Amino acid sequence: MENPFKFGTIVEEEYFTDRVNEVTYITQFVKSPNHLILISPRRFGKSSVVAKALKQSKRKHITINLQQVTSISDLSSKLLREFFKVHPMERVRHLITHFRVVPMVSTNPMTGSMDVSFQPGVDGTILLEDVLTLIEKAHSEKNRMIVVLDEFQEICDLAPKFDKQLRSIMQDQKHINYILLGSQESMMTEIFENKKSPFYHFGEMMRLGKLPRDDFHRYLSERLASCFSNGCEDLADRILDYTSCHPYYSQQLAANVWQVGVLQPDIKNPFKAAIDHIVTAHGLDYERLWMNFNRTNKWIMQRLSSGKSLQSGNYRTSTVYSALKRMQKDGYVIYTDRYEIEDPFFREWIIVSNE
Ligand SMILES: Nc1ncnc2c1ncn2[C@@H]1O[C@H](COP(=O)(O)OP(=O)(O)OP(=O)(O)O)[C@@H](O)[C@H]1O
Ligand SMILES: [Mg+2]
Structure with missing residues (x-):
């Protein structure tokens, strides 16, 4: 029997649930000439919801994760490689004639896909401009390409002033819908909401919440x-109480509960056994994280894990607030309707270790 739960990668088909409104919204939205910005904490399901909407839209699309991009030149070759997956090279060869630097294109005999690279040392912005112009030329206002840039906040680290250069290339394009995803709320807000940022109000901002209970x-x-055979509703309730409906952690816990149920059918409390298993498996990572926290961070994590108020005489409100913001930026804490520890198993580890 195969485990019916999936966590970690994009979920599709039978593993994908709900998000009906979001998928309809995105599919409809890309019919307009506008760009979409989708923000949520890590592993809430951004990539999955966009993948589903792209499939539903039946439009040509390419996706690049900026976390895997090392330079502007690398971004250009990755974009071009993805472009050739959608438009076979023979059909667009005539459009490459405008390239100021000729790309080196070869077929990978192992995968059959195209490998693309540029001669080193060339100004990356020129390459990127040429690649984005190619995409623009290969499409029309009636048949726009959808370009998804995941972890978009990473553009700030690619090169100084790159945000300005990228924006100036994008602003004249009429044949591309950009969908820009990001999981660092503060950086994404800074990029799209700060009047001084080149991407100020570049597109419609959409926030993805947890899955409806x-x-x-x-x-x-x-x-x-x-x-x-029985008690499934109660188990589902306990899982969702424990994870507060976090998409990834709920699937992870459910997968482990199911696994315990299969391997140890007589066990009294599969829910607890699954939690113990996950916490033990990640114990060393949690310990390392904990060692690197300063005293304020440790105090905040302890208070959050035990559900106690952060208003106390020990630390000034401003100190707690700026530490919380930093921890949110680093992904340890998320804010939905309240501040909470992102990983419920880390929360468990903190409770157990501090008993
Ligand atoms: N609609 C959904 N139905 C069921 N599970 C989901 C759904 N969306 C997300 N998940 C769960 O969350 C996990 C992460 O989803 P996904 O990779 O789409 O999120 P993400 O926000 O893009 O993550 P990251 O921040 O790592 O890029 C999935 O592997 C799955 O376990
Ligand atoms: Mg993702």
């Missing part, structure tokens, strides 16, 4: 039923 509950209990 009712639907996620149905999804979990139906799948748990393939392993547990």
